[in-house]
Amino acid sequence: MLRFILYRLLQAIPVLLVVVTATFFLVRLAPGGPFSAEKAVPPEVLRALEARYHLDQPLSAQYLGYLGDLLHGDFGPSFRYPGRSVDEMIFSGLPTTAELGLYALLIALVLGTTAGVIAALRPNTAQDYLPMSAAMIGVCLPSFLLGPLLLLVFGVWLEWVPVSGWGNVPGDKILPALTLASGYTAYVARLSRGGMLEVMSQDYIRTARAKGLPEWVVVIKHGLRGGLIPVVAFAGPAFAGLLSGSFVVETIFQIPGLGRFYVQAAFNRDYTMIMGTTVFFAVLIVAFNLLADIAAVWLNPRLRHQYRKPAA
Amino acid sequence: MALLDVANLSVWFHTRNGVTKAVNDVSFSVDAGETLAIVGESGSGKSVCCYSLLGLVPMPPGRVEQGSAQFDGRDLLHLPPRALRALRGNQIATIFQDPMTCLNPYLTLGEQLMEPLLYHRNATRKEARAQALALLDEVGIVEAARRFDAYPHEFSGGMRQRVMIAMALIAEPKLLIADEPTTALDVTIQAQILRLIAELQARRNLAVILVSHDLAVVADIADNILVMKDGAVVESGAPQTLFARPQHPYTQRLLAASRRSPKSTPATKPQRETLIEVSALCTWFRTSDQRLVKAVDDVSLELYRNEILGVVGESGSGKSTLGRSLLQLVRPTSGSVRLRGQELTTLGARALRPLRRQMQMIFQDPYASLNPRMSVFDALAEPLLYHGLATRKTVTAQVLALMDDVGLAHNSIRKYPHEFSGGQRQRIAIGRAIATKPQVVIADEPVSALDVTIQAQILDLILELVARHNLSLVFISHDLSIVRYLCDRVLVLHHGKLIESGTTEQLWKHPREAYTRELLAAVPRLA
Numbered sequence: 032m033l034r035f036i037l038y039r040l041l042q043a044i045p046v047l048l049v050v051v052t053a054t055f056f057l058v059r060l061a062p063g064g065p066f067s068a069e070k071a072v073p074p075e076v077l078r079a080l081e082a083r084y085h086l087d088q089p090l091s092a093q094y095l096g097y098l099g100d101l102l103h104g105d106f107g108p109s110f111r112y113p114g115r116s117v118d119e120m121i122f123s124g125l126p127t128t129a130e131l132g133l134y135a136l137l138i139a140l141v142l143g144t145t146a147g148v149i150a151a152l153r154p155n156t157a158q159d160y161l162p163m164s165a166a167m168i169g170v171c172l173p174s175f176l177l178g179p180l181l182l183l184v185f186g187v188w189l190e191w192v193p194v195s196g197w198g199n200v201p202g203d204k205i206l207p208a209l210t211l212a213s214g215y216t217a218y219v220a221r222l223s224r225g226g227m228l229e230v231m232s233q234d235y236i237r238t239a240r241a242k243g244l245p246e247w248v249v250v251i252k253h254g255l256r257g258g259l260i261p262v263v264a265f266a267g268p269a270f271a272g273l274l275s276g277s278f279v280v281e282t283i284f285q286i287p288g289l290g291r292f293y294v295q296a297a298f299n300r301d302y303t304m305i306m307g308t309t310v311f312f313a314v315l316i317v318a319f320n321l322l323a324d325i326a327a328v329w330l331n332p333r334l335r336h337q338y339r340k341p342a343a
Numbered sequence: 344m345a346l347l348d349v350a351n352l353s354v355w356f357h358t359r360n361g362v363t364k365a366v367n368d369v370s371f372s373v374d375a376g377e378t379l380a381i382v383g384e385s386g387s388g389k390s391v392c393c394y395s396l397l398g399l400v401p402m403p404p405g406r407v408e409q410g411s412a413q414f415d416g417r418d419l420l421h422l423p424p425r426a427l428r429a430l431r432g433n434q435i436a437t438i439f440q441d442p443m444t445c446l447n448p449y450l451t452l453g454e455q456l457m458e459p460l461l462y463h464r465n466a467t468r469k470e471a472r473a474q475a476l477a478l479l480d481e482v483g484i485v486e487a488a489r490r491f492d493a494y495p496h497e498f499s500g501g502m503r504q505r506v507m508i509a510m511a512l513i514a515e516p517k518l519l520i521a522d523e524p525t526t527a528l529d530v531t532i533q534a535q536i537l538r539l540i541a542e543l544q545a546r547r548n549l550a551v552i553l554v555s556h557d558l559a560v561v562a563d564i565a566d567n568i569l570v571m572k573d574g575a576v577v578e579s580g581a582p583q584t585l586f587a588r589p590q591h592p593y594t595q596r597l598l599a600a601s602r603r604s605p606k607s608t609p610a611t612k613p614q615r616e617t618l619i620e621v622s623a624l625c626t627w628f629r630t631s632d633q634r635l636v637k638a639v640d641d642v643s644l645e646l647y648r649n650e651i652l653g654v655v656g657e658s659g660s661g662k663s664t665l666g667r668s669l670l671q672l673v674r675p676t677s678g679s680v681r682l683r684g685q686e687l688t689t690l691g692a693r694a695l696r697p698l699r700r701q702m703q704m705i706f707q708d709p710y711a712s713l714n715p716r717m718s719v720f721d722a723l724a725e726p727l728l729y730h731g732l733a734t735r736k737t738v739t740a741q742v743l744a745l746m747d748d749v750g751l752a753h754n755s756i757r758k759y760p761h762e763f764s765g766g767q768r769q770r771i772a773i774g775r776a777i778a779t780k781p782q783v784v785i786a787d788e789p790v791s792a793l794d795v796t797i798q799a800q801i802l803d804l805i806l807e808l809v810a811r812h813n814l815s816l817v818f819i820s821h822d823l824s825i826v827r828y829l830c831d832r833v834l835v836l837h838h839g840k841l842i843e844s845g846t847t848e849q850l851w852k853h854p855r856e857a858y859t860r861e862l863l864a865a866v867p868r869l870a
Contacts, residue, residue: 239447239458241399243432245462257449332496
């Protein structure tokens with residue numbers, strides 16, 4: 032198992048290097064720079080700024096310098112927010128975004144698998160069509176539509192929950208988490224339905240029934256473990272996606288999270304901020320994919336066995 | 344009153360394509376200590392018949408149309424689901440065909456074994472474990488305590504079936520339904536498992552329903568035999584009377600298929616021309632966990648013109664790898680394969696291509712080996728056109744001639760594989776193999792996936808084609824009775840090594856090696 036993890040960690044190095052390199056050169060290819068503004072800056076000030084942030088050096092030197100800093104975990108200073116480092120800003124937004132993402136993931140997993148399993152138990156009946164149609168709508172509805180809709184109904188009309196903010200009033204976290212979770216819930220529902228349908232047609236499920244086990248034992252104990260493997264494999268990338276994709280929801284609900292920095296940095300040509308957030312998200316995606324893979328191996332005794340055995 | 348009394352049972356499937364009468368007016372009974380065998384081909388309704396008693400037939404589309412099944416004074420067909428569930432795995436237990444797919448790969452064997460006790464008897468885990476260990480011991484699992492927490496994939500097929508049996512018997516059922524319990528197993532393992540079931544039955548006074556496609560398998564152990572075809576019972580009775588005076592033509596055909604006479608080979612063959620010469624052939628693999636598997640290990644053989652050479656062995660003996668290595672479908676690790684003096688192992692893919700025309704292969708599963716998107720015409724015309732044996736103008740006539748050869752009706756030329764039965768599909772596969780007029784055909788278990796009576800037809804077709812086209816055939820099979828019927832000479836493989844070879848008669852009458860004797864003794868036979 033350790034060998035497997037080490038191997039996958041090694042694989043992550045070239046992936047991250049490609050991400051860093053591509054982002055580094057792509058943002059510099061985009062027209063404009065961090066200090067180009069509508070009101071022209073005096074050339075000597077611009078020169079001083081560029082010298083301050085090493086932008087006057089050749090591109091290759093900038094690139095190598097950035098890589099060097101990165102190895103020390105230093106994303107560099109923000110170009111647009113003087114005096115603040117990118118690290119600082121990422122870690123100020125991260126807790127909020129992580130909390131939001133975690134709630135959304137929990138909602139997606141619990142609601143999604145429940146709906147999927149219920150649908151799979153009676154395929155092609157109303158019990159299947161109802162949750163699956165809802166899931167289809169969930170996939171199709173973009174969060175910039177669903178968010179305001181939920182706000183309108185539960186915030187404005189029914190006045191059950193506050194319309195914005197994060198952690199100020201009890202209940203203000205519900206709508207953002209639901210909005211962010213909707214697409215993922217739908218996807219998890221479809222995955223778990225597919226997985227369960229396949230597993231429930233296996234011979235060993237018939238064996239379990241022939242043993243006279245109660246139906247819930249057949250489903251939960253014998254079916255779920257195999258049926259949810261696709262969901263587990265998806266949960267890792269999904270969580271990374273929730274973290275990096277929360278921008279829209281954070282904007283709608285006025286949440287001080289990470290997503291805002293990410294998008295604003297792109298508008299501002301804040302090179303180090305773009306780089307920092309991109310690399311950070313890349314690391315998250317790689318890490319959560321790895322976690323999901325480890326979980327999938329762990330759930331499958333056959334794979335577990337294979338990785339446990341040392342090379343002969 | 345017998346333990347189980349089934350009267351006029353009919354189970355039909357109502358689908359979009361109409362009604363299938365899977366089981367139609369079937370009656371039988373079985374008492375404690377008795378064995379009832381239900382024999383029939385795939386689709387004869389023998390399994391549905393058993394599963395409907397347990398409520399394991401999916402409904403819909405299935406529906407019990409009529410009948411009753413009195414078990415211990417209660418009608419199984421009209422019990423509420425909860426009461427029926429309480430009987431399943433408790434009073435009535437089941438063993439299925441393939442222990443590989445029938446055990447849950449995600450749970451330990453011990454856990455699966457204890458379940459009937461935990462849910463039917465409310466036993467504590469400790470009690471259940473003790474009982475399960477004792478039973479594992481009884482079915483012949485050594486070091487049961489150490490292997491209790493193993494997963495199914497860590498066990499061999501025969502061991503898994505032993506666990507399956509233990510799992511069925513753990514709640515002390517009165518009736519055991521065994522659905523093809525040995526079909527997925529090697530012949531020596533099959534003998535062990537059948538013996539085990541018989542022993543356990545005697546010890547516990549069990550009623551057993553044994554479902555099988557093979558009359559020979561059930562001949563020794565059944566008190567009564569029910570022969571089913573197309574959902575109905577065509578004949579039933581005690582084995583002695585049934586075998587002595589089969590009334591129904593279908594029973595007669597089944598019996599004939601199980602009672603093949605051995606092939607008589609002329610004692611002196613006219614001078615033998617060597618077609619393929621193999622010396623010191625090794626084909627080794629590395630598995631994903633870096634274990635070295637010597638699938639074929641130092642095998643030497645000759646194939647003469649116009650002979651049928653049998654290759655027998657159990658699963659994992661390397662017989663399929665040997666076949667593939669001959670054709671260079673798998674590249675051997677070392678050794679030489681010569682086709683009429685021409686060394687094949689050193690030839691590149693391009694140089695081999697013209698020689699492929701002379702060596703063809705027939706695979707076990709004609710459904711998997713035929714491209715589902717190619718019609719019969721496409722499948723048969725492709726090799727002809729590819730090797731330049733036909734032109735666009737002549738190809739249709741040649742394909743039709745081939746279809747005559749293998750006994751396919753001309754009007755099916757535009758049909759696709761899924762529109763044919765298993766036997767017909769194997770005819771297509773055989774037609775494809777002989778299309779290029781090869782000298783050597785390697786047939787890897789060509790009839791194993793087929794029903795007994797269809798097997799007989801395909802074997803006769805193979806014999807006919809070998810004679811008509813002067814073919815040399817390597818016939819790979821685990822079924823020794825078929826090999827005996829078909830082959831002139833036989834090779835016995837065991838763990839990749841060639842154990843013994845000789846003419847078929849020689850081998851059967853005077854097997855030299857202990858393993859060959861064991862193999863021959865394990866073959867079920869009709870009296």
